Structure formats: structure tokens, C-alpha cells
Amino acid sequence: MKPTDWGARLSPALLLFVLILAVAGGVAACAAPGPAADDSGLQITLLYSRGGEIMRVRLADAAGAAVTDAVVSLEGNMNHAGMVPVAAEGVTDDADGSADGQYTLPFAFSMLGDWILTVTVEQTDGTAVKRDIDAQVTSESVTIAGTLQAETPGGELQVTDVRARPAPLAGGTGAVYLTVVNGTAEDEQLAAVSSPVAEAVELHETVDDNGVMRMRHEPEGFAIPAGGTLQLAPGGKHVMLIGLAAPLAVGDTITLTLTFAHAGEKVIQAPVVEIEGSGQSPMHASDGDDAHMEHQPGASMTPTPAEEHDQEHDHGTGN
Ligand SMILES: [Cu+2]
Structure with missing residues (x-):
């Protein structure tokens, strides 16, 4: 008899043995x-x-x-x-x-x-x-x-300082900033963001590419170590709204759903407010904020022809 036959014949007995051990282990x-x-x-x-x-x-x-x-x-x-x-x-x-x-x-x-x-x-x-x-x-x-269990009753994931930049054009882009404080005992990841006001939402980081500020798409999102803080701020990491259904004006409020690797989804409201400064070097200040920056070639962006967009959303603002 070949060894493989023995393996096939033995497995039910072995399975029973493992089950008995599992039960015994449970009692122990x-x-x-x-x-x-x-x-x-x-x-x-x-x-x-x-x-x-x-x-x-x-x-x-x-x-x-x-x-x-x-x-x-x-x-x-x-x-x-x-x-x-x-x-x-x-x-x-x-x-x-x-x-x-x-x-x-x-x-x-x-x-x-x-x-x-x-x-x-x-x-x-x-x-x-x-x-x-x-x-x-x-x-x-x-x-x-x-x-x-290390987590205290108050230890949780907190999202604070949420704000969106004004954006003048339907079909254009917008930027949202926020801070996540990880009060839990384990590492987290802000994995994705979605919003009804935009066709696509991506997590970006503005980086200095030999003196030219560019936005880099981060498909994996951003880590928030246990006990640590993640800051999305002008000139750095940000939430990028792509293909806005309508312009964002000061006083508006938009809804975002943040998806965390462990904590799951969190729905937040972002007020649209004037945001000072982009954190960039002065020579690039003219083309301004994260919402208007050049995107890195090859980064995954969703092209959104403005005219298509206007037709699609004539019936409402999406807010
Ligand atoms: Cu961006």
C-alpha cells in the first residue's frame, strides 16, 4: 500500500482525535x-x-x-x-x-x-x-x-477638526482636512473615504518633488498607531473630493464616511470654511491649495468632464 493510501485511511481517525483534543482543551x-x-x-x-x-x-x-x-x-x-x-x-x-x-x-x-x-x-x-x-x-x-483589556471605557477613535475647503466648480475638486486620535490599544488605518457630494474620494498626500509640490494618491490610506494621531492638514495629507456634484460654499456642510480597517465606518460632517495657507513654499502659493494642484502622472484620478457632470446633477446639488 502506498503512503498516500494510508494518509487517506488515517484522516477520519486523526480528525476524531483532533476533535477530542479540542474538547479537552476547552475544558482545560x-x-x-x-x-x-x-x-x-x-x-x-x-x-x-x-x-x-x-x-x-x-x-x-x-x-x-x-x-x-x-x-x-x-x-x-x-x-x-x-x-x-x-x-x-x-x-x-x-x-x-x-x-x-x-x-x-x-x-x-x-x-x-x-x-x-x-x-x-x-x-x-x-x-x-x-x-x-x-x-x-x-x-x-x-x-x-x-x-x-487595555482600552479604557473612553478609549476610542476620535475624529476632530473636520473642515472642507470652498470649491468654486461643479465637476471640480475639493479638499477636506481632519484629525484622527487613536485612543484604542491597537493600530488603525484610515483606509478609505466616500461622500455623496463627489464622484470619487481619494486619500492624498502633497509631497515636494524636487521643489514642485505634487499630490500623491495613497490607495492604502494612512496609518494611525495605537495611542497616536493622524493629521490631515493643508499642504500635507488630505481627503481629495473628485468630481464635485456642486460647488462648495462657505456655510455648506458635507457628509463623509470614513472607513477604518478595524473600527469600520464612521460618518462625519464637514463644514465648508475658509482655510488659510497651504503649507507650501511661497513660490507655489499662486496655484494655491491642495484642491488645485497638479496631480502626479500615473496617479489614479477619475477624469470628470464638467459638461457631463452639470447635466447629471441639474436636478439637485447632492447636498
Ligand atoms: Cu489631492
Whole structure:
């Protein structure tokens, strides 16, 4: 008999063995909370955002590599009988916008006290790993598997100082500036922005290219380290509105949807205000702000013939 035949014959028995180990591991984890790892080799780490009511489940294999192809679900039960469980249905890794081994599930502890969190990981080979992890919830803190969750109740992503430049032309471009303060314990990424007032919205950075200021399209967006700040300001990083449905005048307010890699979507309002200065060198001040700058050749911009645009939006301003 060839080795491959043995492999085929052995796999059901092996599968059963793995399942038994997974169950045994679950019991062990329940009895003695600690870094979650059982004989399946799967490493499961829970990170809870109390403010965001989100549980992030990090999966890694025995070697520490991110596991991105599983489906993860979660059930929380209080340590005493009679309480209704809190459940989060299965999600895939990329459901939160990035396949990074971190699965994002909506979850809120409905009461203070001791909880058992049951994480179920359905793997691509059809097997499932279930793990019970202890959590203690007080009004002050959340502790999961013995680890105090670093995020305080107030620790969240804050978007401040939002403002848009006036823009004179329908079909033209506009610029929006803002600041993001990452009060959470993990790195974030401002991955994308959209708005009903523009055909396309891109994240740009104005750079000095041998004395000529140019705008560079950043398709990956901008990072905001844990505890750090991202500033979009004149002459630097900015949100670029392309193909405006209508001119933007001082006093207008536009709506933007920011998409973060982990926190998901955040809808914000940007007032249109006069914005002083572009942060550029004086010799380029004549062609002014980010909204009117030359774009780097090859950067992905959406050409928008002004006449098409006017017809398309004759019936309304889009505001
Ligand atoms: Cu730009």
C-alpha cells in the first residue's frame, strides 16, 4: 500500500482525535484561564472594545502565523444559571475590511460579573475548535483570560477638526482636512473615504518633488498607531473630493464616511470654511491649495468632464 493510501485511511481517525483534543482543551482553558492554546495549536486572543461594543478575535497557528480563512463565532454566558447568553454569529476575517487574522464581532457584556466566552473557530478543513475563555467584567474594567483589556471605557477613535475647503466648480475638486486620535490599544488605518457630494474620494498626500509640490494618491490610506494621531492638514495629507456634484460654499456642510480597517465606518460632517495657507513654499502659493494642484502622472484620478457632470446633477446639488 502506498503512503498516500494510508494518509487517506488515517484522516477520519486523526480528525476524531483532533476533535477530542479540542474538547479537552476547552475544558482545560475553562478551569485554568491563561494564554489560550490547546493541542489544536490554534492561538486565540480576545481583545475587547467596551466603547465600540466589539470583540476582536485574533487567530494564529502554532507557529504564530495569522489564520485568515476561518469563520469565528462567539457566545458569552454568565457564570451562573438563568442568564440569557449573548451571541455573535460567525464572521469571516475580511468582513471587517482586512484579512489579517483579526475577526471583528459585535459584542456587549449585558451585565457585570463573571463570564465564560465560548469561541468557535470553523476551519476550512471542516473541523471546528471550541474554546472557553474566562472574563471578568466590572464597571471599571474588563479582564479576559487574565489579561486586563487595555482600552479604557473612553478609549476610542476620535475624529476632530473636520473642515472642507470652498470649491468654486461643479465637476471640480475639493479638499477636506481632519484629525484622527487613536485612543484604542491597537493600530488603525484610515483606509478609505466616500461622500455623496463627489464622484470619487481619494486619500492624498502633497509631497515636494524636487521643489514642485505634487499630490500623491495613497490607495492604502494612512496609518494611525495605537495611542497616536493622524493629521490631515493643508499642504500635507488630505481627503481629495473628485468630481464635485456642486460647488462648495462657505456655510455648506458635507457628509463623509470614513472607513477604518478595524473600527469600520464612521460618518462625519464637514463644514465648508475658509482655510488659510497651504503649507507650501511661497513660490507655489499662486496655484494655491491642495484642491488645485497638479496631480502626479500615473496617479489614479477619475477624469470628470464638467459638461457631463452639470447635466447629471441639474436636478439637485447632492447636498
Ligand atoms: Cu489631492
